[in-house]
Structure formats: structure tokens, C-alpha cells
Amino acid sequence: PRIFFGRNLLIKEGAGYVVNNAQAFLAILGPGGIGKTALAQKIIEMEAIKEKFEERSYFIPCDILPNVESLIQGLLHCLRIPAQEGKSQTEMLNDYLKLNARHTLLVLDNFETLWDGKEGRAGIQKFLEKLFNFKHVSILVTMRGANGPGNIELRLSTDPGIPPLSMDAARKMFFAIAGNKPDLLGKTEAIDQLLKELDYVPLAIRLIAQRARTSQLESLLRMWKDGKTSILKEGKGDFSRSTSVECSIQLSVNLLNEATHDLLSVISFLPNGIPMWVDNLGKMLPNFENLDTSVAELLDCSLVSSNGGNIYMLAPTREYIQKKHPIKSDKTMISLETFYIKWIREVIDNKSNMNKELQLHILNITKIITTEIRKMVKQEHIEVAEILGDAYKFYGAVIEVIDNILVDDQDTNSGAMTAQCLQRLGNIHQMQAKYSKAAEMFSQAKSQFEEIGSQLGAALCLQSLGQIHQMQGRYSEATEMLSKAKSQFEQIGSQLGAAQCLQSLGQVHQMQDRYSEATEMLSKAKNQFEEIGSQLGAAQCLRSLGEIHWMQDRYSEATEMLSKAKSQFEEIGDQLGAAQCLQSLGEIHWMQDTYREATEMLSKAKSQFEEIGHQLGAAQCLQSLGQIHQMQGRYSEATEMLSKAKSQFEEIGSQLGAAQCLQNLGEIHKMQDRYSEATEMLSKAKSQFEGIGDQLGATQCLRSLGEIHQMQGKYSEATEMLSKAKSQFEGIGDQLGAAQCLRSLGDIHRMHSRYNEATEMLSKAKSQFEEIGSKLGAAQCLQSLGKIHQLQDRYSEATEMLSMTKSQFEEIGSQLGAAQCLQSLGEIHQMQGKYSEATEMLSKAKSQFEEIGSWLGAVQCMQILGEIHQMQGRYSEATEMLLKAKSQFEQIGSQLGAAQCLQNLGEIHQTQGRYSEATEMLSKAKSQFEQIGLQ
Structure with a gap:
């Protein structure tokens, strides 16, 4: 051929x-x-x-x-x-x-x-x-x-028979036969889907590709959807095994006896075939005789294939048999439905293995249940949807089942079933961060529950609506709804519901940086969960309490609590809770600038999320890993990861996650001094946050946009934006965000040489950070206050403050902050003409930056070391260092750093009387400064 x-x-x-x-x-x-x-x-x-x-x-x-x-x-x-x-x-x-x-x-x-x-x-x-x-x-x-x-x-080959083609080989074969027609170009995704539906069987691909020569792709897809294997033929008249897929399959069917025909029909109906058929087939079809003999006969004529104890049918064979030899008996369908309802009840007892087991059967379950729903909706069908809804990997299957229930339930007028289905859809949309869709479902479900007089159902929906407001940063609405739901649960005697609402109210305070109120509420909720024997609720509260310690920079207490919570989740078989704790532990290492351990933990958490099918958690870990690269100045790797995470969030419909990644990508451009691209991205992210009702995200973007103006020396615009962001943070109760804005406003006064105003603002911001328990924020303010003394040539006061700040950073485990203080102390020695002490400190700071992977900090130290050589008249050493620093700034995308090095190099040429080279370099540096908006 x-x-x-x-x-x-x-x-x-x-x-x-x-x-x-x-x-x-x-x-x-x-x-x-x-x-x-x-x-x-x-x-x-x-x-x-x-x-x-x-x-x-x-x-x-x-x-x-x-x-x-x-x-x-x-x-x-x-x-x-x-x-x-x-x-x-x-x-x-x-x-x-x-x-x-x-x-x-x-x-x-x-x-x-x-x-x-x-x-x-x-x-x-x-x-x-x-x-x-x-x-x-x-x-x-x-x-x-x-x-x-x-x-x-x-x-030949290690398989029981020759396997189908790989996707890549199937695609090449299709295009080699069909040719590069204009209507096929750029349609690879649709063609790949078609080839997948053909199970990459060569004869089927050859015949469909021959049709593609004369048919438009859209027409071809419709033909396949309507006609299936009947279109997989060439020529007219008598067909043979090489010119018709149906003829080829029928040759094998003709060899079977009647009893085997019935089993063939069943297997063709099941998209997953019969997983672990030796154990399951007899239980599936208790009324069938001689099943082992029938399976052997089917394997002998290759109508089914066997792999790892599973028997299955290739797609063309399955489509043809379903059309020509469908299941005849209702009893057979009832047997299959009965088997799977019993099986799914048993499989949830082993939560650690549930996803793996379900994966083998999920297409069968979905097809059987949706087929039976069309005949009559049963409570068991709701039960199946509930069980599958706990396995994040199978949300698509759940939505298909529920959509069928909702369509067919209209005929039975069963309000309870409709309400339960709407509630379950709301839960799925909420887990996928599709908050507006989730709110719509919960509101509809709440109305249905109220109509049928189910106070518990209505209270659960009100609780979920409160949690959605919480996730969107609408804290006053969330508090109102959760408090109301809590009262309703207490009225009907649901201790579990009341405890969950108290837990959520604690989390609302946590998000508003009201840590003492949050701690009180979560501790109380934890006790209530323990009293009623809810290990899951107690473990969730412990996790939240650990996160509060983390937010207060109490990393050792946070680590202890989260590790304990992780163990508790593992004990009760909650893989999601355990993975979330591991994720938080990884982020604590990230906050402490221990990037290697953070990367290891977040990568492990990502794998665990992927294993249980929790796409949202996996995407969040990828986002965090991208942010770690961002912190280390590895901007290209960070951009790649965050772009991939953004795509994953978009795929699962998480507008929040996608907007956060866009925000992160904007921050990277900001760090690379690409202010116009950063402004564009952050403005777009701000609009997206506003579109989904996330006030917190929108305000964070506004703060970043203010910081860009600050970096460009546009201080009046920066002050206006940061003041507005501060007010917005205060309005939504985010004390941390408000304090960060106040610190930035203080830094603007510092840059304007308004040292009194700067000192006042930074001191106030420091007090606010201390009030909410943010040791990191307080230390950063003290660092800025030290720099004010440095700028006023009060070197002893600056040294004292920066040394104290360095100790504080070391105490809370912020290696980055400690290295930055050491860098500043080196700069003070440089300004005092103490070059050997400065060199020693800056070399040490450079090593510390390299150790934690902060390449931006390391190259800034190299730049200053080059400047020290320049000041000492060691021009060749200075030139070597500054050229190396310039190259590294360019590599990590810091345009400002590269321009400053070029300026220094121009000054060296000027000092050495090389005026044409100096003019060229300084003109080039001037252009670069102008390009990044620094006049």
C-alpha cells in the first residue's frame, strides 16, 4: 500500500x-x-x-x-x-x-x-x-x-491483536488520502474528534477520508452523525471486506450462534465494554447462559478485543452492531441498570479507589441511566447523580444524567426530584467557579424546595448562595445570607447545617483579615462538628485555622495545624481535603521563599488533584508554580505556566481563575518594566473581575495599575489610583489590601522626597499590619522607613532600622526580605565610601538571592558591585560586571535594569574619554528609559 x-x-x-x-x-x-x-x-x-x-x-x-x-x-x-x-x-x-x-x-x-x-x-x-x-x-x-x-x-505485537493506529498516524493517513483541501485546513480539532469516534481503525479512516475528497467537512460530520458505518464504503453494487466496513464486520457476525448474538448486542450497547468481565459479566447478565463460551467465540472472530481483563468493541463495530442487532429484551436493560445501581453503591465505600473504579465504567453508567430515565425517572437515578457528583472527574456525566432527569421529570411533576437536581447542578457550577450559573440554579432550587415545603432543602440552598457571595468578595451579603441560613438550620434542628454556616461565617471574617473573630467562630464550629461526630467538618475548620496562622505569618503554627488536618482528611478518605492541605503547605514554603520545597509540594498536590479529577485544584497549583517562577525572576517559565493555567481555568469555566492568571501575567510584564502591556492586561483582568462580581480582584488590579504609574514617575495618577483602591479595600473589609495601599502611598511620598509625609504614612501602615497580625507587611514598612533614613544620609539610623528589619524577616522565615535588607545595608556602605564592607555585604546578599532563586535580586547586586568597581576606577572589572548584569537583566526581561547598566557603561566610556562610544550608549539608554515611560 x-x-x-x-x-x-x-x-x-x-x-x-x-x-x-x-x-x-x-x-x-x-x-x-x-x-x-x-x-x-x-x-x-x-x-x-x-x-x-x-x-x-x-x-x-x-x-x-x-x-x-x-x-x-x-x-x-x-x-x-x-x-x-x-x-x-x-x-x-x-x-x-x-x-x-x-x-x-x-x-x-x-x-x-x-x-x-x-x-x-x-x-x-x-x-x-x-x-x-x-x-x-x-x-x-x-x-x-x-x-x-x-x-x-x-x-505479532504484544497486544492480543494488531492495535488501532495512534492519533498522529490516523491524522497523517486521513490527510494523505483526503488531501489538503481548503475546507480541511485549520479544522484539525474537528477531524481529530471524528477519527477518535472511528477508534483510529485504518479501514474506517481510509473510507471516510475518501469521502472527504468530495464532501465538505461540515457535510461529512453530519453524514457520520446520521449514517454512522453505513457511509463507510466505496463504490456501488457488491461490497467486499475491503470496500465496506459493514460488510467486513458482518463476515465475522455470520460465524456466531444465536446465544452469542445476544451477548454481542449487550457489549455493543456499552461504550466501556465489560470491565473485569470474568468478575462482572455473570452479575450483569444473570439470565444469560454459557457466557464464558460466548465470550471465547466473540474473541475468536475478533468482534471484541480483550485487554487487562476487560473486553470491549472498537467503535465502527459497536455502531454497526447497535444498528443491526440492538438489545431486544427490556429484561436485559433492567438487569444492567440493577447491576450498576448496586455496583455504584458498593464502590463509594472505598473512596481511595473510587475514581479509578468509576473511570472504567462511567460511560456505561451514563448511557444505561439516561436510557432508563427516558422510560421513567426513579429516585435511584437521583442517587446515582449524587454519588457521581462527589467525584470531580465525572461532572460531565452528572450534568448529562441530571439534564435528562429535568427534561423527563416535567412529565411526572415531581418537584422534589427537580429541586434536588437543580441543587446538584448548582453544586457542580460552584465547584467549577461558575458563580452566576450556580446562583441561578440554587435560586431555582430554593424556590422549588419552598413550594414543596422542604425547609431543609431551602436552607441548604440559602447557605450555598451565601457561600457564592463569600467567594465573590461580597462579604456583607454573604454574612446576611449565612446568618439567615444558620437560624433556619437551628429552627429545624439541623446541627450540621448550623455548624457549617458558622464555619462559613468564620471564613468570611478570615477573608476580611478579621483574624480574631474568624478564629473564634471557626474554633466554635470545630467544637460543634466534633460534638455531632462530623470528622470532615472538624478537619475543614482545622485547615482554615491553619490558614489564618499562615496569613498572620505564623508559619510554624500554620504548618503544624495544616499537617494535622491533612492527616485527618487522609484518615477519613477525603483525598480532596488532603490535597488542599498539601497545596496550602506548599504555599507556606513559597511565602517563606523556600521555593524548592514549595515547588515539590505544589507539584505533588497538583498530581493528587489530577488523580481525583479535580481540575480546579490542579489549575490552581499550576498557577502557584507559575507565580513561584515569577518570584524567582524566571519570567518566561512563569509566563508559560500561567498561560497554561489560564487555558485550563477557561476550559473548566472558572472565570475567576482565568482572571487571576491574567492579573499574574500583567504583574510579570510590570516586573519586566513593560508597562503598556502590563497596563493592558491588568485593565482587562480588572474588567473580568468586575464582570463576575469579584470586587477584591478588581481592586487588586487597580492597586497594581497605580503601582505602574508610580514606577513610571507619574505620581499624581498613582496617588489617585492607590487612594481609590485603598477606599475600595476598606469598603469590602479587606484590611490587608488597604494597608498595602497605604504603604505604597507612603513610598510615593518617599520618592518625592516628602520624607515627613512618607514616614507618617508608613508608620500608620505598619501599625495596621501589626493590628491584623501581618508580620511580613509590618517588616516591609520598617524596611521602607529604613530606606528613608538612608536617602536622608542618616546612615546610622538607617543601618539600625534595616538590621532590625532583617532580623524580623529572618524570624518569620522571609529569606527574600532578609536578602533585600542585606542588599540595602551594602548600599549604605557604598554611599559612605566603605567599599570593602559594601562588597562583602552585596556579595553575600547576591549568594542569598541565588540560593532562593531570586535572579532579579542577584543581578541587582551584581549591578551595584559593578558600580563600586566603577567608583574605585577599576573600569575593566566594572565593565565586565555591568555587561554581565545587563545581559542577565535582558534575559529575565527587566528593561529598567538593562537601561541602568547601559547608562553606567556609557559613563565609564565618558570618564575614559571615549566620547563617541559614550554618546552612543547614553543615547541608547535614554531611548530605553523613554520607552518604558521613565522621563
Whole structure:
């Protein structure tokens, strides 16, 4: 065949076996249309085969040879053995093979025609044994089935048969046949989906690709959707196994007895086939007889495949059988439904293995339940949706089941079922951070529960609506709703619901940086959970209490609490809770600038989220890993990770996560002094936050936009924006954000040399940070106050303050802050002309920055060390260092740092009297400063 992809390893394996053995007996096995004949033809075309057998490789198509006699006749014809009077055909063949002892290869294609023929296997088995007695004769057979004829020495490939093509090979084959038509260009995603639906079966791909030559892609997709395997054919009139997928499949179906037909229909109905069929098949179909025999028969004719104890059908076969031989009995459907409802109840008892088990059966469950829902909605169907809803990986399946219930439930007017389904959909949308959709579902469900008089259902929906407001930063609305829900739970005697509302109210205070109130509420909720025996609720409260300590920079207490909570989640089998604790522990290491440990923990948490199918958690970990690269000045890696995380958030519909990633990407551009790109991204992120009602995110973006103006020396615009952001933070109760804005406003006064105003603001901000327990924020204010003394040439006061700040950073585990203080202390020595002390401190700071992976800090130290050499008249050493620093600034994308180095290098040339080089460099530096908005 001219067009042939994806089988190179099989060709080499087959040819190698035939060439390297004096006598070879090779079987190429697999279902119809999988490409056995084409593979055999490719093997005999190999140069090594041609060298061994010269012209003595013979291809015999057995589909036109119904018995042993006709096969012998075919061999005589291929070997060109003339008729001899008085001798039978068998004698003539024997005589020929005795006299011609050179290596001969017989390729018996479609051998199942003879092997499964009406005359039985005894005759053909005996004939093969006779052929095999001629040690120079090698035989290659292609046939349908799981086992070759006789005592096969080698079966090609490690699978039970030849596998379908890979996606890449299938795509190449499709385009090689269909050609690069304009309507196909840029439609790879749609074509890949079509090829996936064909299970990458070569015959199906060839036939659909031939149709694509003359049909538009949209038309082709409609044809496949409507006609399925009926369109997979070429030509008109009589079809053969090579020109029609349906004809190829029917040849195998014709070999089955009636009992096996019924099992074939069942397997074709189940998209996952029968996982672990030895254990499950009898339980699925208790009224079927001789199931083991029927399975063996199906495997023998390759209508089903087996892998790892599972039996399944390739998509073209499945589509054809469902159409031509559907399940006839309602009893069979009831048996399948009964099996899966019982099975799913049992599988939830083993939570640690639940996702893995469900993955094997999920398509079967969805199809059976949705089929039965159309006949009549049952409470068991709601139960299945509830159970699947706890497995994040299967939200798509849950939504499909619930949508069917909601459609069919309209006929039964069962308000309870409708309300439960709407509530479950709300929960799913909430978990995916689709808050407006979730709120809509909960509001509808609440109305339904109220209509049917279910106070508990209505209170649960009100609780969920409060939690959505909480997530969107609408804290007053959240508090009102959660307090009301708590009262309702208390009225109806639901201690669990009341405790959960108290827990959420504690979290609202936590988000508003009211840590003492939050701690009080969460501790009380934890006690209530413990009283009623809710280990899950107690562990969640412990996790939140750990996070409060983390926010207050009490990292050791936070680590202890989160580690304990993680153990508790693991004990009760809550993989999600355990992964979230690991995520928080990783972020604590990140806050302490221990990036290696943070990366390790967050990567592990990401894997755990992926394992349980929690896409949101996995995307959040990827986002955090990107932010760690951002903190280390690895901007290209950070950009790649955050862009990928943004795409993942968009895929799962998390507008919040996508907006946060856009915000992070804007921050990276800000750090790289790309102010126009940063402004564009942060403005867009701000709009997105406003669109989803996230006031906190929008205000954070406003603060960053103010900081960009500050960096560009546009102090009046910066002051206006930061003042507005401060007011907004105060309005939503975010004390931390308000204090950070006050600190930035203080820094603006510092840059304006308004030292009194700066000192006043920074001192006030420091007090606010101390009030809310943010040691990090307080230390950063003290650091800025130290810099004010440094700028006023009050070096002893500056040294005292910065030394004190350094100790505070070390105490709370902020290696980055400690290194920055050491850098500032080095700069003070530089300003005092104490160059050896300055060099020592800056070299040490540089090493510390490198140790924690902060490349920006390290290169800034190198720049200053270069400036010290410049001040000391060591121009060659200064030039070397500044060129290296400039190169590193460019690598990490810091335009400001690169421009400053270029300015220093120009000044060195000026000092050395190289005026043309100096002019060129300083002009270039001036352009760069202007480009980044620094006048």
C-alpha cells in the first residue's frame, strides 16, 4: 500500500522474526479493517525479506479459497507447478517442495476463511503441519481472532491483536488520502474528534477520508452523525471486506450462534465494554447462559478485543452492531441498570479507589441511566447523580444524567426530584467557579424546595448562595445570607447545617483579615462538628485555622495545624481535603521563599488533584508554580505556566481563575518594566473581575495599575489610583489590601522626597499590619522607613532600622526580605565610601538571592558591585560586571535594569574619554528609559 502510517515497529518486529529464524511461522491477528493485509504486504517488501527469499515470497488470498483442496490449487498456481499425469495435486506440491529446498515464504491472507470454514479445522491443521515439515518453508498468516492456527511460535505485537493506529498516524493517513483541501485546513480539532469516534481503525479512516475528497467537512460530520458505518464504503453494487466496513464486520457476525448474538448486542450497547468481565459479566447478565463460551467465540472472530481483563468493541463495530442487532429484551436493560445501581453503591465505600473504579465504567453508567430515565425517572437515578457528583472527574456525566432527569421529570411533576437536581447542578457550577450559573440554579432550587415545603432543602440552598457571595468578595451579603441560613438550620434542628454556616461565617471574617473573630467562630464550629461526630467538618475548620496562622505569618503554627488536618482528611478518605492541605503547605514554603520545597509540594498536590479529577485544584497549583517562577525572576517559565493555567481555568469555566492568571501575567510584564502591556492586561483582568462580581480582584488590579504609574514617575495618577483602591479595600473589609495601599502611598511620598509625609504614612501602615497580625507587611514598612533614613544620609539610623528589619524577616522565615535588607545595608556602605564592607555585604546578599532563586535580586547586586568597581576606577572589572548584569537583566526581561547598566557603561566610556562610544550608549539608554515611560 502507498499510504501507510504508524506501523514501523510492527514491520521491523515481523520482518526481523522472519529473517532471523531459519523457519518462521508468524500470525498477524486482529479484527477486520485493522490493516493486517497491508502490514503483511509491507513486511514482505522489506529488503531483508527480499534478500532471504529472493523471488520466492508468495501472497495467497484465502478469502477466495473455501477449503484445503482449493488452497493447494492456489499454491500450485502461485508456485507455477505444471500438472503431471497420474499425480494428485498434493503429491505434486510435495515433490516440488522436496526438490526446491531454498527458503520460501507463503503469505496466507484472510486465513480465517479456511480456519472457520464449514469443513472444520482438522483438514487444514493437518495440511499446515505437512507444510511445516519442510524446514525451508516459512508461513505468515493474517487472520481474525485472538489465536492463530496450530502451534504458533510468535504472535505479532504484544497486544492480543494488531492495535488501532495512534492519533498522529490516523491524522497523517486521513490527510494523505483526503488531501489538503481548503475546507480541511485549520479544522484539525474537528477531524481529530471524528477519527477518535472511528477508534483510529485504518479501514474506517481510509473510507471516510475518501469521502472527504468530495464532501465538505461540515457535510461529512453530519453524514457520520446520521449514517454512522453505513457511509463507510466505496463504490456501488457488491461490497467486499475491503470496500465496506459493514460488510467486513458482518463476515465475522455470520460465524456466531444465536446465544452469542445476544451477548454481542449487550457489549455493543456499552461504550466501556465489560470491565473485569470474568468478575462482572455473570452479575450483569444473570439470565444469560454459557457466557464464558460466548465470550471465547466473540474473541475468536475478533468482534471484541480483550485487554487487562476487560473486553470491549472498537467503535465502527459497536455502531454497526447497535444498528443491526440492538438489545431486544427490556429484561436485559433492567438487569444492567440493577447491576450498576448496586455496583455504584458498593464502590463509594472505598473512596481511595473510587475514581479509578468509576473511570472504567462511567460511560456505561451514563448511557444505561439516561436510557432508563427516558422510560421513567426513579429516585435511584437521583442517587446515582449524587454519588457521581462527589467525584470531580465525572461532572460531565452528572450534568448529562441530571439534564435528562429535568427534561423527563416535567412529565411526572415531581418537584422534589427537580429541586434536588437543580441543587446538584448548582453544586457542580460552584465547584467549577461558575458563580452566576450556580446562583441561578440554587435560586431555582430554593424556590422549588419552598413550594414543596422542604425547609431543609431551602436552607441548604440559602447557605450555598451565601457561600457564592463569600467567594465573590461580597462579604456583607454573604454574612446576611449565612446568618439567615444558620437560624433556619437551628429552627429545624439541623446541627450540621448550623455548624457549617458558622464555619462559613468564620471564613468570611478570615477573608476580611478579621483574624480574631474568624478564629473564634471557626474554633466554635470545630467544637460543634466534633460534638455531632462530623470528622470532615472538624478537619475543614482545622485547615482554615491553619490558614489564618499562615496569613498572620505564623508559619510554624500554620504548618503544624495544616499537617494535622491533612492527616485527618487522609484518615477519613477525603483525598480532596488532603490535597488542599498539601497545596496550602506548599504555599507556606513559597511565602517563606523556600521555593524548592514549595515547588515539590505544589507539584505533588497538583498530581493528587489530577488523580481525583479535580481540575480546579490542579489549575490552581499550576498557577502557584507559575507565580513561584515569577518570584524567582524566571519570567518566561512563569509566563508559560500561567498561560497554561489560564487555558485550563477557561476550559473548566472558572472565570475567576482565568482572571487571576491574567492579573499574574500583567504583574510579570510590570516586573519586566513593560508597562503598556502590563497596563493592558491588568485593565482587562480588572474588567473580568468586575464582570463576575469579584470586587477584591478588581481592586487588586487597580492597586497594581497605580503601582505602574508610580514606577513610571507619574505620581499624581498613582496617588489617585492607590487612594481609590485603598477606599475600595476598606469598603469590602479587606484590611490587608488597604494597608498595602497605604504603604505604597507612603513610598510615593518617599520618592518625592516628602520624607515627613512618607514616614507618617508608613508608620500608620505598619501599625495596621501589626493590628491584623501581618508580620511580613509590618517588616516591609520598617524596611521602607529604613530606606528613608538612608536617602536622608542618616546612615546610622538607617543601618539600625534595616538590621532590625532583617532580623524580623529572618524570624518569620522571609529569606527574600532578609536578602533585600542585606542588599540595602551594602548600599549604605557604598554611599559612605566603605567599599570593602559594601562588597562583602552585596556579595553575600547576591549568594542569598541565588540560593532562593531570586535572579532579579542577584543581578541587582551584581549591578551595584559593578558600580563600586566603577567608583574605585577599576573600569575593566566594572565593565565586565555591568555587561554581565545587563545581559542577565535582558534575559529575565527587566528593561529598567538593562537601561541602568547601559547608562553606567556609557559613563565609564565618558570618564575614559571615549566620547563617541559614550554618546552612543547614553543615547541608547535614554531611548530605553523613554520607552518604558521613565522621563
